[in-house]
Amino acid sequence: MDHFIYQDNTLYAEGCRVNDLAQQYGTPLYIYSRATLERHWHAFNNAVADHPHLVCYAVKANSNLAVLNVLARLGSGFDIVSGGELARVIEAGGDPAKVVFSGVGKTVAEMEKALNLGIYCFNVESSAELEQLNDVAGRLGKIAPVSLRVNPDVDAGTHPYISTGLKENKFGIAMDEAEVVFARAHALPHLQVKGVDCHIGSQLTEIQPFLDAMDRMLALIDRLAEQGIVIEHFDVGGGLGVTYDDETPPHPDVYAAALLARLGDRKLKLIFEPGRAIAANAGIFVTQVLYLKENSDKRFAIVDGAMNDLIRPALYSAWQNIIPVNPRNEQAQVFDIVGPVCETGDFLGKDRALAIAAGDLLVVRSSGAYGFAMASNYNTRPRAAEVMVDGDKAYLVREREKLAQLWQGEQLLP
């Protein structure tokens, strides 16, 4: 069930009118639906049913504290990639014992913090990181739980910028080195080998690449067992795609069933790191049309939201649906929806057929993941406010930045 639907010619976010939220909090504005976040998380968690597992929401997709808090209350785990994300998970009430720490560049300070909090596992991405983690753990008198992220060299069939599982990508340990690095991890005194991890990319709409990666990982796990290295969990990463346009990604039930079938009778605990599948369609981005403008071959709608707020169209040529909050019963015309930022790449959508006038509100759908999380202050624009709706209530979960806040900590020369 969609929680962003029209009633009486006006768009609602759950029980709240988007017009009212835009009026109250101003635009550009992100709106998230608690019910959708919960439904998506349960869809994942229920898909794996009673097989031992942990759903670790990928915080990078949307790290708003209220979003994290909604998921923490469901008992979610979290996949983090920085000390900042770890701090936010803790602030939001997340359980550090359900945190996995991914990323190719963990610093000593981040390792210390995570060890002191007692996270579930470090997903280690190189031999150098492994040695560093062993040293840090030894210094703190701790044993670091580790999983090695192995690069399976499979083509995820997604945008090259968000494909991570090919051998030319910077992520993970090469398959042909994996056994040597596992043996080293096993031998190091301040590490405990727990798992094998892989993540092959984002916005995957087919199951096959996941299964190809899994087959390679399971073969590795079997070879490790022969060497006496017992693996407790297999972290399948994130990457399950969503529908932005006409994509038909597998439902979590189908995806999980396919993975479980591949597992056979192995007793491995499964860890999932979904980000987009939970957050993308739980959020919308609301922007107001400032001006309409026409030149000899293009019609533009200049809106108050821009690439600094939502960079996916500019960065990946990503297509996200753009709809009016109050549809007009008039002839549609074709517009490029562009922001005020001084870049030709500053567009939210191109060639969209819409009936609109200055002052109208537009919604960019599927903006809950990699929307606000990738926002910047480019062109010294304050970042948008964020609102969470819960039935007919709405909560401001992050204020719009004020210009003065942008200058916090900045100084003139003496």
Ligand SMILES: Cc1ncc(COP(=O)(O)O)c(C=O)c1O
């Ligand atoms: C290690 C890791 N885990 C999980 C994710 C989340 O991916 P997605 O949002 O596609 O589920 C990412 C991002 O691609 C990632 O790099």
Ligand SMILES: N[C@@H](CCCC[NH3+])C(=O)O
């Ligand atoms: N930011 C990307 C996804 C990257 C996933 C992070 N590993 C997107 O918006 O599609």
